[in-house]
């Protein structure tokens with residue numbers, strides 16, 4: 001959309017100089033980045049996969065969506081190129097999640113894009129430590145270490161993700177009113193699917209031998225709380241951090257006391273720590289995917305199929321009765 005700034009490749013430099021001299025300063029000779037924006041559709045830049053997926057599902061044929069985080073890229077420490085910043089400025093809307101990606105937060109706050117949608121503002125966030133969802137067996141002398149800031153991993157809870165979908169739908173309606181009816185229909189369909197997924201998790205995890213699971217990166221706190229489980233994370237909210245020797249000892253003790261069978265790692269980050277701990281404590285390893293990106297290694301092609309795979313992995317690890 002954004003009709004003020006059309007591609008002008010092919011116009012001689014002199015014409016641009018003349019146009020600039022005439023005060024038509026909004027013309028830009030740089031059109032390479034226009035692939036990400038400046039289409040005849042409603043151009044949405046999404047920060048990373050779960051938001052890209054929402055924008056595509058809700059926008060349908062009316063939107064052109066690009067993601068700042070490429071498939072396979074770990075989103076937490078994303079850096080943004082000058083081209084991406086330029087494309088952001090030319091898009092109609094940006095959909096991001098404050099506090100997940102500092103570089104994106106900066107680029108959005110400096111950008112003049114008309115519609116800025118912060119997914120975090122569309123649902124509720126909580127502070128989460130290394131342990132979420134009620135205390136596991138007494139193992140912990142260090143208490144629940146406070147982690148920096150609010151837990152951004154709201155999309156892994158289908159209920160919160162549905163709240164974000166509702167908010168995104170409303171924002172699209174407002175920003176692109178001629179397609180409002182379709183955005184409303186698509187949002188309702190998506191929310192219905194998320195409600196069904198929520199029910200599947202609820203029934204699927206209602207009767208298990210243990211309620212405790214160990215993950216490398218503390219991404220599953222909201223999911224754990226939603227379904228009455230306890231997440232014990234080896235690392236913090238940032239997947240690349242290293243656990244202390246004491247934390248590792250505590251986890252091994254707890255694993256024994258709570259009948260934990262499996263240490264989960266994820267697809268986009270090294271599984272070294274998980275494998276070491278699992279070997280020391282005689283546990284299995286498996287993948288629990290935080291869906292921060294979809295790659296060939298993902299156990300599904302989109303949010304829903306990967307969540308189904310996560311449910312299956314949890315059922316196996318927790319021992320469904």
Ligand SMILES: [Zn+2]
Nearest residue numbers: 153219237290
């Ligand atoms: Zn994460």
